[in-house]
Amino acid sequence: MNDSRDQLSGVNLVVRGLHKSFGEQKVLDGIGFEVRPGEIFVIMGPSGSGKSVLLKHLIGLETPDAGEILLNGEPIHSPEIAAKYRLALVFQSGALLNSLTVGENVGLYLTEHRLKPAAEIEKIVSEKLADVGLNGLMDKLPSELSGGMRKRVAIARALVIEPQLILYDEPTSELDPLSSVVIGNEILNLKRRIHVTSLVVSHDRDLAFGVADRIAVIAEGKILIIGTPDEVKNFNHPLVQEFLHADFKREG
Amino acid sequence: MFRNIGEIVLLFWRTLLALPLAWRQRQKVLEQFFEIGNASLLMVCMLSFFIGGVISLNFGPTLVERSFANILGGVVGLGIARELAPVMMAILIAGRIGSAMAAEIGSMRVYQEIDALRTMNINPVHYLVLPRLVAITLALPLLVVFSILVGWFGGALVANYQHQMDIPFKVFFANMKDLVALKDVANGVFKSFFFAIIIGVVSCHQGLTTIGGPRGIGRSVTKAVVNSIVLIVIFDYLLTSFWLLLTRMGLI
Numbered sequence: 001m002n003d004s005r006d007q008l009s010g011v012n013l014v015v016r017g018l019h020k021s022f023g024e025q026k027v028l029d030g031i032g033f034e035v036r037p038g039e040i041f042v043i044m045g046p047s048g049s050g051k052s053v054l055l056k057h058l059i060g061l062e063t064p065d066a067g068e069i070l071l072n073g074e075p076i077h078s079p080e081i082a083a084k085y086r087l088a089l090v091f092q093s094g095a096l097l098n099s100l101t102v103g104e105n106v107g108l109y110l111t112e113h114r115l116k117p118a119a120e121i122e123k124i125v126s127e128k129l130a131d132v133g134l135n136g137l138m139d140k141l142p143s144e145l146s147g148g149m150r151k152r153v154a155i156a157r158a159l160v161i162e163p164q165l166i167l168y169d170e171p172t173s174e175l176d177p178l179s180s181v182v183i184g185n186e187i188l189n190l191k192r193r194i195h196v197t198s199l200v201v202s203h204d205r206d207l208a209f210g211v212a213d214r215i216a217v218i219a220e221g222k223i224l225i226i227g228t229p230d231e232v233k234n235f236n237h238p239l240v241q242e243f244l245h246a247d248f249k250r251e252g
Numbered sequence: 253m254f255r256n257i258g259e260i261v262l263l264f265w266r267t268l269l270a271l272p273l274a275w276r277q278r279q280k281v282l283e284q285f286f287e288i289g290n291a292s293l294l295m296v297c298m299l300s301f302f303i304g305g306v307i308s309l310n311f312g313p314t315l316v317e318r319s320f321a322n323i324l325g326g327v328v329g330l331g332i333a334r335e336l337a338p339v340m341m342a343i344l345i346a347g348r349i350g351s352a353m354a355a356e357i358g359s360m361r362v363y364q365e366i367d368a369l370r371t372m373n374i375n376p377v378h379y380l381v382l383p384r385l386v387a388i389t390l391a392l393p394l395l396v397v398f399s400i401l402v403g404w405f406g407g408a409l410v411a412n413y414q415h416q417m418d419i420p421f422k423v424f425f426a427n428m429k430d431l432v433a434l435k436d437v438a439n440g441v442f443k444s445f446f447f448a449i450i451i452g453v454v455s456c457h458q459g460l461t462t463i464g465g466p467r468g469i470g471r472s473v474t475k476a477v478v479n480s481i482v483l484i485v486i487f488d489y490l491l492t493s494f495w496l497l498l499t500r501m502g503l504i
Contacts, residue, residue: 059371082373095368097360109372112379114276161372 010037010197011072011085011164013058018067020053020221027053028064029221038195040187042208045218046243051201052092054218055169058199059089071165085165088158092170094150096142096157102129103138106157128156132186148179155186166190168200172207180207187211205244209233217243256457263460264453266377267385277383284387288349292395299344300399303336304328304406312410312417321417325424326431328407333432337399338440339488342447345392346480350455353384354476357459358469366460376460385452392448393441400437404428435504443491447484454480 013035020028027050035041045051056062058069060077069076071085096105107125110116116124122138129137132152142150151171158166168187172180184207190196202208208215209229216226217240225235233244274281307328315324357380360366366376411419458476462468498504 061367061370087371089368089371091364091368093364095364097365097368098363099356108374112372112374157372 009164009195010039012037012070013165013197013199014068014070014073015054015058016068016070018054018057018069019065020050020057020062021065027221028057028067031067031218031221031223033216033223033226035197035199037197038191039213040191040198040200040211042200042202042212042215043218044203044205044208044215044243046203049218050221051203051218052169055089055167055199055201058167059087086161086163087165087167088161088163089167090151090154090158090169090171092173094142094147094154096150096153098142100142101138102134102140102142102145102153105142105153106138106160108157109161124160125156128159129153131159131189132156133182146179147174148176148182151175151179151183152186155183155190159190162194163196165197165199168198168202170202170204171200172202172204177206180204181210183207184211219243256461259461260453260457263377263381263457264449267381267453270375270378270382271386273378274382274386277378277386280383281386281390284384285391288345288387288391289395291352292345292348293398295344295348296341296395296399297402299340300332300337300402301406303340304332304403304408305410307331307336307403308407308410308417309414312414312419316417316419321419322423322427323431324411324417324419325408325427325429328411328424329404329428329432330436332403332407333400333436333440334492335440335488337396337403338444338447339484341392341396341399342444342451342484343481345388345395345448346451346455346477346484349388350451350476350480351473353452353455354458354462354473355469357381357456358462358472361460361462362465362469381452381456381460384456385449388452389445389448392451393444396440396444397437400440435499438504439492439495442495443488446487446491450483450487451480454483 016032018028018031031050031054043051043054053062057064058076063077071081074081097108100108103122103125104111106128107121110121110124126138129135132155134149134152134156137145137149142153145153171183171187175183187198187200188211191198200207200211212229214226215229215232217224217232219239224237224240225232227235232240308324311327312324315321315327360380369376369379408421408424411417411424412421455476458472458479462472495504
């Protein structure tokens with residue numbers, strides 16, 4: 001699995017003219033962007049802007065009405081893709097299998113696909129858990145962990161696949177600021193260590209500006225801007241500025 | 253219910269295609285098998301004992317009055333082996349195990365665990381449905397054989413000790429031996445095999461199609477049990493007719 005440098009490096013992701021409607025409601029209205037190999041690309045936008053639906057398209061849980069999604073130039077829905085490239089999604093909820101232990105969750109991909117002998121799987125699992133700072137939790141059940149820990153286990157589970165593309169769905173939602181920073185650093189570490197392509201969907205401004213190489217802001221199913229964090233900050237569009245500078249108003 | 257028949261048949265077909273993988277999933281099959289056995293054995297025992305007893309109680313005094321006391325063994329023997337054991341056990345297992353299957357798979361669906369399996373390229377039919385279906389089709393016929401034996405014993409005990417009957421064990425079992433053949437037990441086991449498939453596929457299908465939160469899971473559980481029971485009763489008639497046809501054609 002990790003026998004060549006090429007297999008470990010990230011892939012190129014291109015999305016072109018993606019349209020999706022549910023009944024009368026247009027959710028994605030011509031979305032297009034490119035994520036370069038090894039890049040951390042953050043998609044930001046308010047709730048209901050189409051971020052989660054976009055992510056479901058990228059992982060193949062939804063099919064678009066129109067448009068295409070290409071991984072290294074090949075359509076993501078073609079049957080060979082699953083065998084050729086390794087993709088991982090870190091779910092917003094973690095989506096750990098609650099009846100399995102943390103160790104079994106992290107090693108599930110290897111066990112089910114019979115990729116390694118049991119002893120080796122155990123070694124890999126403890127390595128990956130150590131990578132996300134969760135030593136010695138192999139025998140715990142997901143219900144015994146905090147929200148932040150569950151998310152880190154979900155990242156460890158994604159790492160076992162040795163992914164070339166990781167998709168994160170709101171990785172810091174429901175987390176306290178310290179845990180958010182831990183997750184943010186983890187995303188940066190992975191880029192450094194395995195040069196993985198990362199696509200982060202989030203409405204967390206701190207996370208987005210802290211980790212992103214480039215940011216896309218999406219609203220009402222359309223992309224308003226794609227650029228570096230500085231370019232996005234300085235982009236003069238009322239919706240973008242409102243989203244970036246939303247704050248409480250206290251009187252007196 | 254009938255709207256879903258196509259989907260249920262399709263799920264059954266997909267599971268059949270996956271049967272060669274059952275050996276790989278043997279650990280999970282065994283777990284489910286013991287779960288079904290452990291959870292149900294005591295209930296099966298009690299239910300069967302009292303069913304046997306009540307049949308004796310219903311028919312015994314009338315038969316004794318009309319000097320047919322010696323055929324009670326055959327009546328109880330045939331009634332339990334051909335009809336009551338398979339149908340009552342199937343209904344018990346639908347309530348006990350089918351509901352658990354629908355609830356477990358349903359909550360996995362609601363909490364995105366099944367989506368997580370898909371992103372790891374793990375087929376939920378292979379991982380969740382196959383072991384459950386194999387386990388229940390092995391376990392239910394065995395439980396039915398056990399139920400038949402306990403039911404006979406319950407019938408004999410009541411016939412012997414109830415003061416309006418006083419039919420000795422020897423007479424009861426001698427008549428049963430005359431009237432009940434091995435093929436009558438085979439009839440019950442044959443039907444229970446199909447009932448097991450109905451419970452397994454209907455319950456797993458309900459689980460996999462669960463939507464909504466906890467209320468959705470509750471709805472799925474109810475539907476799984478009710479639909480299973482309705483189909484069991486309908487198939488009971490069809491399978492009994494089929495068995496009679498085979499007997500008439502001299503194939504059994």
